[in-house]
Amino acid sequence: MTRRIRLVSGLIMFSYLISHFTNHMLGLVSLDAMEAGLRIVYPFWSYPLVSWALYGAFAAHFSLALWALWQRRTLRMPVAMAVQYVLGFTVPLLAIQHATLTRIAESFYGADRGYYTNVLFGLWHTHPLNGALQALLLVIAWTHACIGLRYRLRLEPWYDRMQPWLYTFALLVPVLALLGYAEGGREVLERIAREPGFPEQATYGRPTPEVQDELADIVAWGRGFVLGSIAAVLAARQMRRWLQARRGLVRIGYPSGQSIDVVRGTSILEASRMLRIPHASVCGGRGRCSTCRVRVRGKAGALPPPSKDEAAVLRRVGAPPNVRLACQLRPRGDVEAVPLLPPLVHASEGFRHSGQLHGSEKEIAILFADLRAFTRLAETRLPYDVVFLLNRYFAAMGHAIEEAGGRVDKFIGDGIMALFGIDDGAEAGCRHAIEAARLMSLGLDELNRALEHEIDAPLRIGIGIHVGPVIVGEMGYGPATQLTAVGDAVNTASRLEALSKEFACELVLSDDVAVRAGLDMTAFELHEVDIRGRRQPLVVRSVRHGELLPAPAAA
Numbered sequence: 222m223t224r225r226i227r228l229v230s231g232l233i234m235f236s237y238l239i240s241h242f243t244n245h246m247l248g249l250v251s252l253d254a255m256e257a258g259l260r261i262v263y264p265f266w267s268y269p270l271v272s273w274a275l276y277g278a279f280a281a282h283f284s285l286a287l288w289a290l291w292q293r294r295t296l297r298m299p300v301a302m303a304v305q306y307v308l309g310f311t312v313p314l315l316a317i318q319h320a321t322l323t324r325i326a327e328s329f330y331g332a333d334r335g336y337y338t339n340v341l342f343g344l345w346h347t348h349p350l351n352g353a354l355q356a357l358l359l360v361i362a363w364t365h366a367c368i369g370l371r372y373r374l375r376l377e378p379w380y381d382r383m384q385p386w387l388y389t390f391a392l393l394v395p396v397l398a399l400l401g402y403a404e405g406g407r408e409v410l411e412r413i414a415r416e417p418g419f420p421e422q423a424t425y426g427r428p429t430p431e432v433q434d435e436l437a438d439i440v441a442w443g444r445g446f447v448l449g450s451i452a453a454v455l456a457a458r459q460m461r462r463w464l465q466a467r468r469g470l471v472r473i474g475y476p477s478g479q480s481i482d483v484v485r486g487t488s489i490l491e492a493s494r495m496l497r498i499p500h501a502s503v504c505g506g507r508g509r510c511s512t513c514r515v516r517v518r519g520k521a522g523a524l525p526p527p528s529k530d531e532a533a534v535l536r537r538v539g540a541p542p543n544v545r546l547a548c549q550l551r552p553r554g555d556v557e558a559v560p561l562l563p564p565l566v567h568a569s570e571g572f573r574h575s576g577q578l579h580g581s582e583k584e585i586a587i588l589f590a591d592l593r594a595f596t597r598l599a600e601t602r603l604p605y606d607v608v609f610l611l612n613r614y615f616a617a618m619g620h621a622i623e624e625a626g627g628r629v630d631k632f633i634g635d636g637i638m639a640l641f642g643i644d645d646g647a648e649a650g651c652r653h654a655i656e657a658a659r660l661m662s663l664g665l666d667e668l669n670r671a672l673e674h675e676i677d678a679p680l681r682i683g684i685g686i687h688v689g690p691v692i693v694g695e696m697g698y699g700p701a702t703q704l705t706a707v708g709d710a711v712n713t714a715s716r717l718e719a720l721s722k723e724f725a726c727e728l729v730l731s732d733d734v735a736v737r738a739g740l741d742m743t744a745f746e747l748h749e750v751d752i753r754g755r756r757q758p759l760v761v762r763s764v765r766h767g768e769l770l771p772a773p774a775a776a
């Protein structure tokens with residue numbers, strides 16, 4: 222609920238900023254254009270329901286910021302988050318003056334201040350310091366909003382792709398708004414110098430000096446309220462800390478041997494920050510990304526059960542019972558915590574399934590394929606031609622593998638490794654791998670027909686398939702991390718692919734694959750082969766051409 226209120230209130234205020242800043246941008250056209258824009262924007266935001274939604278959003282957002290400050294057991298936090306807090310609390314301190322001199326003056330004191338000309342006259346001519354502060358407010362409010370939105374959006378799968386556009390938007394809006402604001406101010410100053418009656422026109426409806434004093438009091442009270450609220454929360458935190466410390470501390474230990482005694486209610490993520498232990502927290506501790514997850518061990522009663530939201534995130538990543546979100550877990554007794562993700566993880570790594578992330582043993586079918594004599598072919602062609610040919614080949618083979626239900630693991634030079642049965646088991650994996658070999662063979666025939674006039678001799682392929690236990694998991698580094706498999710069965714599949722050359726055939730598969738696929742493969746020749754690294758010879762079948770393999774309907 223808190224999260225939803227924060228999001229909705231933030232979005233309402235963000236919409237207000239966008240419309241207000243767009244209105245500022247019209248200053249790049251003229252002061253009249255700004256006034257014309259205001260005649261559309263102002264009535265909308267002045268509509269009672271919309272007005273109250275905006276004020277409500279502001280009050281809710283401010284209250285939630287105070288609540289978040291209260292909930293923290295430490296003020297140590299990532300820089301972006303600290304900047305967001307400081308900017309967020311600065312906004313009401315600066316905005317209250319502008320709001321009081323326009324909205325409050327108009328609504329409660331009958332002042333007629335709802336025009337750009339009046340406001341710009343005041344900000345650029347009468348009180349230029351206030352004008353500079355308003356420009357600063359624009360930047361502060363926008364930066365605060367953008368940091369908040371980034372924390373929210375970076376978990377979306379499309380965020381990386383859209384990042385350049387989002388950054389451009391985030392930069393262009395305030396720059397254009399500031400330029401419009403400056404142009405509007407310049408026009409006001411020019412008209413003061415040029416038109417003798419302009420100052421009277423621009424100060425029309427100005428509150429009387431008595432009202433101005435009252436408005437100044439409102440601003441002072443408002444600022445006092447904001448600063449007082451922040452000070453009260455900080456003081457209350459201090460008091461709580463003191464009281465809780467008297468009731469006893471809990472110890473949180475880490476694999477590095479470090480440990481810290483903290484008051485009850487401190488989250489493990491906060492404890493990591495207190496100890497300056499780098500700890501992943503892509504969503505900033507909001508319990509949404511799962512990147513902070515830890516394996517915990519503690520006495521009975523030390524670990525409160527996960528909340529509904531935490532349990533949902535843990536379920537989503539398939540976390541075992543001893544894994545919890547460090548930002549949500551506030552131990553009641555001594556615990557040991559092992560952070561599971563490296564501190565610099567990317568947002569997308571948060572929702573990887575635990576089993577994939579840490580590796581799990583599975584029985585799957587592995588297919589290796591290699592283009593025969595391609596090195597010789599490549600030597601006689603331009604690099605561009607080689608890339609073109611390879612990409613056509615990879616596209617055809619990749620399509621065949623996916624159509625059969627497999628997963629392309631990697632392209633290595635002109636070779637391909639594919640995995641089958643990760644999710645649906647070894648038997649289905651064997652069937653799918655054989656079907657992939659058949660489709661790859663047919664796909665290669667088709668490709669050869671299409672390239673008939675491009676290449677001297679048709680492309681030929683060698684395929685090896687084996688089934689066996691492997692470790693499946695996310696492996697690699699940074700953006701090169703991917704789900705892959707390692708183990709003896711992978712090496713064997715690769716050797717079978719190499720054997721296809723020796724047997725002058727297109728496919729060599731272990732007999733175990735044929736048996737477990739439940740297909741009648743007796744038509745294909747049987748061999749016993751020695752595979753390096755295996756004590757027992759392996760029984761395999763050689764298939765001269767993949768299109769001779771039984772189609773699924775014949776299975």
Ligand code: FES
Nearest residue numbers: 506508510511548
């Ligand atoms: S930091 Fe994102 S879930 Fe804990």
